[in-house]
Amino acid sequence: MIDSATVRRVGANEAAACVEALADVLIDCVEGGASVSFMLPISRDTALRFWRDVAEGVARGERALLIAEDRDGSIIGTVQLITAQPENQPHRADVAKMLVHRKARRHGVGHALMTELDRIAREEKKSVLVLDTVTGGDAERLYQRAGWQRVGSVPNYALMPDGEFCATTFYCKQL
Template sequence: MSEIEVRRLSAKEAAASLDALANILIDCVENGASVSFMAPLARETALAFWQQIANSVAANERILLVAEDASGRIVGTVQIVTAQPENQPHRADVAKMLVLSAARKQGIGARLMHAVDMHAQQAGKTVLVLDTVTGGDAERLYERAGWQRAGTVPNYALMPDGRFCATTFYYKQLAPAPREA
């Protein structure tokens, strides 16, 4: 496996990475990932989605992490949605964990999820939640990363081809970030 670096993108970097992020989203949808979009996913739709995410990063509503290969190409991404209701300042949602199909099975997802824990802790988040397609590969990834299954909702979403799919919800408790002396 080539060297992979996981890093946080600034709003400016996110805006400059729209094409690469759109490529990952389109690839994932084309390969059957239920990630809120239907197939075929138009490039304009993917670009508009990532522009909204870049705007959200600029507004400090979320953290955008990417995994880059040795050549600097983005091969994976995940988001930490930090903007939560007033009574949930300690919580964040993990969203759009995506890895290019050609780059899977190389530990990129595990590296991204490790970075999620670190960045969420630094942001003062101690409870994380996410959802994923029931029975998919992501379930094993999340469980190996210490996530706890909360429950499953049948027919919660659609696969990109229009079939219903069940969704499993997960949570993870994090220790508060250590305070600097």
């Protein structure tokens, strides 16, 4: 059981150092059925390559990486704020890869990540946030409770890790 979690932004060097632990969270989520761009079976190499690319994006200043840690310092969740946007959208950011390890779900970790994400977005002078999630999934409740507005849904937008089609719902938030 997770009694408390600490959420914080990590810089480029620390992001690179967290790749192994972040890969563990990603693999757990995909193996648990989360549609987060990866298919089963997900290899460790695939997960590590993804997080190395994320760390490089952090180093280039294209995204903010937040992690949630339990009391012993283990990473149990993460979310990204993608700040690199087209020239006509300097005020906007995308939210990506909101992941909470199955052992840490329903303990406020997702809420804590999203609260800190809002703070970081404001710090980065972002006033419009956009994200997408599986229609009907647990994350929808989290986003709605955090003040996100449902924009619409696209049937058969993506695949679940097992290959089944799923609809995707898009959300936005004005800060």
